[in-house]
Amino acid sequence: MFSLNQRTNRALAGFLGLGAALAPISASAHVKWFAPYIVDAAPAPLTRTLSDPYFWTGIVLVLVFFVAARLIERSAAGTATLDAMDRVTDPLWRHLDTFMRIVVAGFFVAIFAVGGVYLTPDLQTPAEWVSWLQLLIAAGIVSRKTMPLSAAGIIFLWVLALRDYEFFHLLDYLALGVAVAGYLVLESSNRPDWRKHRFELLRWGVAIALMWSSLEKFAYPEWFYPLVVEKPFLTFGIPRDMFIPMAGIAEFTMGFGLLATPLIRRLSAIALFVIFNAAVYPFGRIDLIGHALIMAIIVAIAVDHTRELHFWGWIRRSLVGVPLGLASALVIFATAYWGLHAAFFGPDAQTMAELRTEQTEMATHTFSLEYPHGPIASPDMSGADSEQGAEAPDAGTLTATEAYERSMMGMHEEMMEGLRHDDPDVAFVLGMIPHHQGAIDMARIQLAAGSDRTNMALAQHIIAEQQKEIEAMRAWLRQRGIETE
Known part of the structure; x- marks a missing residue:
């Protein structure tokens, strides 16, 4: 059974x-x-x-x-x-x-x-x-x-x-x-x-x-x-x-x-x-x-x-x-x-x-925090949302290299803005959230454009773990009356 x-x-x-x-x-x-x-x-x-x-x-x-x-x-x-x-x-x-x-x-x-x-x-x-x-x-x-x-x-x-x-x-x-x-x-x-x-x-x-x-x-x-x-x-x-x-x-x-x-x-x-x-x-x-x-x-x-x-x-x-x-x-x-x-x-x-990740309807489960290695319904780099709710970079018809670069530029701007906070503890968390989101965005691009099985598995692991840490950091900020969403 x-x-x-x-x-x-x-x-x-x-x-x-x-x-x-x-x-x-x-x-x-x-x-x-x-x-x-x-x-x-x-x-x-x-x-x-x-x-x-x-x-x-x-x-x-x-x-x-x-x-x-x-x-x-x-x-x-x-x-x-x-x-x-x-x-x-x-x-x-x-x-x-x-x-x-x-x-x-x-x-x-x-x-x-x-x-x-x-x-x-x-x-x-x-x-x-x-x-x-x-x-x-x-x-x-x-x-x-x-x-x-x-x-x-x-x-x-x-x-x-x-x-x-x-x-x-x-x-x-x-x-x-x-x-x-x-x-x-x-x-x-x-x-x-x-x-x-x-x-x-x-x-x-x-x-x-x-x-x-x-x-x-x-x-x-x-x-x-x-x-x-x-x-x-x-x-x-x-x-x-x-x-x-x-x-x-x-x-x-x-x-x-x-x-x-x-x-x-x-x-x-x-x-x-x-x-x-x-x-x-x-x-x-x-x-x-x-x-x-x-x-x-x-x-x-x-x-x-x-x-x-x-x-x-x-x-x-x-x-x-x-x-x-x-x-x-x-x-x-x-x-x-x-x-x-x-x-x-x-x-x-x-x-x-050959089936790759687009065949999510054929799988017994799809990606979620509970099933971090399930297939993600994102066959291209068009910016489709994953089940986590966070948006992938709007890559459109960009090449993988261009999509990686765009995700890093967005991460850098948000991270530097967060690090300018007066409280060093808050600054750390505000800087780490976009840092983690950048890793998630890169991982999604890898899943959409990559083919190496080991890297695909690592990308799914990164998405699951970094999202958990983002949620923990946002909860910490909410306890201090700071909303980031």
Whole structure:
């Protein structure tokens, strides 16, 4: 139901392996909150990924880690480790259904309070009644008799979102949504042969959601460029073009690990839990709300004492199953992702670079202070207003150089006038406001005339941050009875 990802740790050697893969994950959900997401845009060709040495480096590291972990799991040390995990997690394991029901109900209460969304901040809706339906879903989880109705409500919200968003975009939220709804149905059932699969269904839902969303890092790496500019600490100094594919491999393989043998899936869950928690502080409470169900299911996987493998157990236990399973998963998911996009939008769909910023009606959000990397509805230098309300320089048919020069001349005059104020504190603020506005004007010209993706992302970041500071300075002036607008 939610896009996933974030990154936190580093340690490149263990980077991709489950426990050590604590570095790159969690940008997908955020990618759609912070960067332009044009559903119709064509993904990068698969050959680009297959020719990337970092992609294959990540694959090799993962295979080594999985084989080593599987060998340990076969030994007495592996059995002892699982037994120790069982003892530590036993109190929660015995009350896991109660835990899951509380979290699911709490999640729907939280998005009811946020308002204006279907199932995640990426899926917005102006329909107020949707929020009240979310509250009813939460109330239905209190009783086992009404849990199937809550499950139906979750599926209904996903179907409802199809009216406003492309089916391909909604696939990001299908697996987890179905898994949570299915869990509620199985948990409320009186048939033991059904109920025993309820946590397994949750595990498959999260695994599929992770593996599917990870492909965005290979199909649309440019979505992640603004996030790297906005929060450079996320990469821990790793070069962008190395970090993004390695992050994709880490996310995909940890999702794959959730479907593996008991020790590997529990280690994968622990690593993912650390990663998602690390995302909360940089991205705020909305991240916690958006990923609450994912994190709860990851906890359920980590404490799950079940050691039986119901599907394809023999291949999942064997060493050859590691490379065979991972290769099969990559082929299946990549074929589905690129194939379905071509089926929905045609093989000749335009790329993000070709669509550029004028296609704002195709994006899931446009520029605002909340979404500083959304596309700005300003395809030329004609002086169209942005959503901030501040006017861009009236460049008309000027060249970029002439537009830059005009914006700087206007900034200089206003700045010098402000600096002449008798009060040095007021003079500082009156001088800084036009200084910041000049930076905003230059950034808008860059967005209208430029083409470099890194500079475009930086320009959008400058607009968002400088506008916030302008508003803070104007508020400071208003407290002293000085109006500047």
